[in-house]
Amino acid sequence: MGVRVHFPSAGIFPPETSLDTSVRHRIVDAFAPPAGRFRFALAAALPLRLVQFAAALGLYLSFEWLSFLHEFEGVPVTPWNPGLGVIFALLILWGPRSGLLLFAGVVLAEWLVVDTRFGWGMVLAVAATIALPYTLAAAAMRTLDMDRRLQRLRDVVILLLGGTAAAVVVSLGLAGLLVLDPQIERIEIGGAALQLVVGDLIGLSVMTPLVLRLAHARFAELRELPGSGVLPEILAHLAALGIALWIVARAFLGGEFHYFHVLFIPIVAAAVRFGFDGACTALALTQFALVGLLHLYGADIGVFTEFQTLMLVLTATGLIVGVEVSERMRADRLVKAAEKTLQDMRANAAQAARFTLVSGMASALAHEINQPMTAARALMRSAQVLLEAEPPDLPRAGSNLGTAIVQIDHAGGVLRRMRDFLRRGRPHFSTVGTRELIADTLLLCRHDVQARHVHLEGMSEDDTHFAADKVQLQQVILNLVHNAAEAISGAHIASGRVRVSAHRLSEPERIEFRVADNGPGIAQDYEERMFEPLNTSKHEGLGLGLPICAAIVEAHGGRIWLHNGTPGSTEFRFTIPLDQPQGP
Amino acid sequence: MPAPSSRPTIFVIDDQESVRHALGEMLGVFGFTVETFPSGPAFLEGVSPEASGCVVSDVRMPEMDGIELVRECARRGLSLPIVLISGHADVPMAVAAIKAGAEDFIEKPVDDAPLVAAINRGLMRAQEERSRTASQEQLVARYERLTQRQREVFDMVVAGYTSHAIAETLEISTRTVESYRAQIMEKMQAESVAVLVRQSVELERASSS
Numbered sequence: 001m002g003v004r005v006h007f008p009s010a011g012i013f014p015p016e017t018s019l020d021t022s023v024r025h026r027i028v029d030a031f032a033p034p035a036g037r038f039r040f041a042l043a044a045a046l047p048l049r050l051v052q053f054a055a056a057l058g059l060y061l062s063f064e065w066l067s068f069l070h071e072f073e074g075v076p077v078t079p080w081n082p083g084l085g086v087i088f089a090l091l092i093l094w095g096p097r098s099g100l101l102l103f104a105g106v107v108l109a110e111w112l113v114v115d116t117r118f119g120w121g122m123v124l125a126v127a128a129t130i131a132l133p134y135t136l137a138a139a140a141m142r143t144l145d146m147d148r149r150l151q152r153l154r155d156v157v158i159l160l161l162g163g164t165a166a167a168v169v170v171s172l173g174l175a176g177l178l179v180l181d182p183q184i185e186r187i188e189i190g191g192a193a194l195q196l197v198v199g200d201l202i203g204l205s206v207m208t209p210l211v212l213r214l215a216h217a218r219f220a221e222l223r224e225l226p227g228s229g230v231l232p233e234i235l236a237h238l239a240a241l242g243i244a245l246w247i248v249a250r251a252f253l254g255g256e257f258h259y260f261h262v263l264f265i266p267i268v269a270a271a272v273r274f275g276f277d278g279a280c281t282a283l284a285l286t287q288f289a290l291v292g293l294l295h296l297y298g299a300d301i302g303v304f305t306e307f308q309t310l311m312l313v314l315t316a317t318g319l320i321v322g323v324e325v326s327e328r329m330r331a332d333r334l335v336k337a338a339e340k341t342l343q344d345m346r347a348n349a350a351q352a353a354r355f356t357l358v359s360g361m362a363s364a365l366a367h368e369i370n371q372p373m374t375a376a377r378a379l380m381r382s383a384q385v386l387l388e389a390e391p392p393d394l395p396r397a398g399s400n401l402g403t404a405i406v407q408i409d410h411a412g413g414v415l416r417r418m419r420d421f422l423r424r425g426r427p428h429f430s431t432v433g434t435r436e437l438i439a440d441t442l443l444l445c446r447h448d449v450q451a452r453h454v455h456l457e458g459m460s461e462d463d464t465h466f467a468a469d470k471v472q473l474q475q476v477i478l479n480l481v482h483n484a485a486e487a488i489s490g491a492h493i494a495s496g497r498v499r500v501s502a503h504r505l506s507e508p509e510r511i512e513f514r515v516a517d518n519g520p521g522i523a524q525d526y527e528e529r530m531f532e533p534l535n536t537s538k539h540e541g542l543g544l545g546l547p548i549c550a551a552i553v554e555a556h557g558g559r560i561w562l563h564n565g566t567p568g569s570t571e572f573r574f575t576i577p578l579d580q581p582q583g584p
Numbered sequence: 585m586p587a588p589s590s591r592p593t594i595f596v597i598d599d600q601e602s603v604r605h606a607l608g609e610m611l612g613v614f615g616f617t618v619e620t621f622p623s624g625p626a627f628l629e630g631v632s633p634e635a636s637g638c639v640v641s642d643v644r645m646p647e648m649d650g651i652e653l654v655r656e657c658a659r660r661g662l663s664l665p666i667v668l669i670s671g672h673a674d675v676p677m678a679v680a681a682i683k684a685g686a687e688d689f690i691e692k693p694v695d696d697a698p699l700v701a702a703i704n705r706g707l708m709r710a711q712e713e714r715s716r717t718a719s720q721e722q723l724v725a726r727y728e729r730l731t732q733r734q735r736e737v738f739d740m741v742v743a744g745y746t747s748h749a750i751a752e753t754l755e756i757s758t759r760t761v762e763s764y765r766a767q768i769m770e771k772m773q774a775e776s777v778a779v780l781v782r783q784s785v786e787l788e789r790a791s792s793s
Binding site for chain 2: 370374400404
């Protein structure tokens with residue numbers, strides 16, 4: 001920055017100017033990656049830090065030099081101060097040590113670039129007056145727990161307020177110094193001080209957020225963005241910005257900013273679409289373009305003041321809209337991540353439940369196979385002994401072998417039933433109507449139920465068609481009806497009755513099947529474990545019927561439960577959602 | 585004194601009829617006397633307290649599982665060895681079974697060789713136990729035939745006192761002590777003082793058990 005207060009009498013106070021994109025790339029290369037690398041090489045940190053300091057100093061001086069190079073005679077103004085913005089960002093990132101950087105930068109700029117006519121004492125005093133308040137402001141922000149990534153509105157407000165306070169203190173200090181200097185005559189100290197504040201503030205509000213964001217940018221993430229849409233959109237935004245700048249430039253030919261407000265459109269658009277980063281980038285581009293415009297066409301002091309004011313408003317608007325949008329985007333991302341986590345957890349739970357079912361079935365299978373195997377082996381071993389005896393007991397051996405065959409057939413039957421279920425473990429969806437489903441199922445079990453002198457009836461309020469595996473749902477209903485009829489006949493209930501019905505329910509859209517009976521009810525201790533494999537209340541049961549029912553219903557996205565277990569009005573219910581996905 | 589002559593019986597317990605029938609048939613063909621029961625309580629109700637033999641029981645049964653059965657037999661003082669068989673054999677179950685006092689733990693489907701080995705081991709152990717109990721009981725009976733004075737002398741003899749020392753302590757003549765010693769040796773059927781000492785150890789064990 002240097003002392004950019006204008007001295008109309010001296011006439012050699014260079015304004016600052018734009019810098020091209022290659023310089024911006026150097027900013028990125030020099031400052032973006034340090035944080036991570038530092039931690040790895042703490043021992044080598046000092047040389048690296050020195051290199052970075054040298055690079056920052058060089059950058060600062062090149063800003064000053066560019067300003068000086070593009071100075072145009074007669075208009076000694078300071079539209080903005082990008083070098084200060086960069087150093088201020090480093091003060092926030094690297095801490096108060098960078099204050100020395102600012103101090104050295106100002107001194108060197110005065111000496112090398114501006115070719116000052118101040119004495120050394122004055123140069124050092126000016127440098128200290130500038131460096132101290134900014135260093136203190138940055139340190140205060142660090143203690144205020146400002147997020148350096150500027151993710152919240154609070155952080156941006158702290159940055160802007162702290163920057164403003166420091167800029168005001170600096171300009172007052174410089175004005176005081178200049179008043180004290182007897183060499184300087186006829187100074188419009190008031191106006192100069194105000195212009196200095198605004199110029200510094202624009203530099204801070206445009207460059208500091210940009211550098212802070214770049215320092216924390218993870219460029220790898222850019223590539224992961226949904227590729228197709230992003231690049232064209234960025235180009236569209238750049239084109240819009242270009243058009244707005246062109247309109248402003250055309251109107252500027254008259255020497256005034258007639259259509260400056262047009263710039264709000266691309267800036268706000270960039271902020272809305274790309275959040276804080278979009279706003280920072282668009283603001284920096286706009287700022288460089290407009291300063292270039294001022295240098296090209298020249299402007300009087302009034303125009304510069306107007307430009308500064310407009311730019312400050314534009315910058316504040318862009319940054320605040322940007323950070324708001326970023327906050328919202330971040331919240332959206334967090335919500336999405338949370339939703340995904342929840343979904344994953346649900347899937348895991350379902351997986352675990354399925355695994356429990358499968359391992360439970362394996363255990364049940366082992367038991368069901370083991371029993372006949374044990375019997376068959378013992379019988380065959382006894383037959384072997386009987387045949388080896390002298391004389392062999394042929395009738396007894398033959399009888400034992402016959403019983404062994406029955407046992408092996410029994411084991412085969414268990415395996416076949418299990419295989420039938422496993423083969424149909426995945427539902428094969430087709431369109432099923434509730435009326436047809438109930439009618440067909442009742443037809444299948446009527447014989448079995450009536451043999452037990454139990455009355456069976458079916459009812460469907462309306463004929464709803466839905467996607468399901470018909471055979472599997474039939475299996476569920478058959479199982480429930482069979483259990484009910486068996487319980488009724490086992491308890492010797494005279495006027496036994498089983499009723500199957502389907503009901504369409506909403507929110508969520510689903511069909512609820514009910515199987516009610518007037519049997520002996522369900523024992524409370526069995527109720528808790530009835531859907532787990534191997535638990536059975538029957539003497540001859542496998543303990544697999546209800547677990548298989550539950551597995552089928554769950555594979556359809558529904559659930560099954562015992563609605564009522566009291567004797568006389570026992571009722572099982574299960575639901576099948578209507579909008580469930582095709583397949584588990 | 586229980587008669588060890590009664591033939592040992594194998595008690596097969598399984599809730600599934602086919603299994604207990606088949607195991608019973610096999611063990612019967614092997615030459616064992618077999619009785620089958622559908623459950624632990626049915627067995628406890630049907631078995632006589634003096635029964636000798638071995639129990640072969642399933643673990644997973646309704647009402648009372650095999651491990652509970654082992655504990656219940658111990659509680660009732662039934663000294664029958666119990667071999668457990670299970671289709672769901674896992675380490676915790678086997679540990680629980682052995683801790684409860686089961687003779688062995690065999691997986692279903694049962695291989696007859698280890699089953700028969702376990703049964704024979706159990707029968708042998710029960711037999712040894714029984715004969716040891718029998719000889720202890722015999723010894724106690726002999727000891728009880730001694731008079732009060734003879735018991736005092738017995739205790740001092742096995743404690744290592746000489747006849748002279750015993751006579752002095754009991755304030756009787758050495759000759760009388762010698763005659764007591766002869767009576768004790770005869771009643772206890774001991775050939776030497778060494779045998780008497782061993783008998784006294786056995787007696788102590790019998791009275792403590």
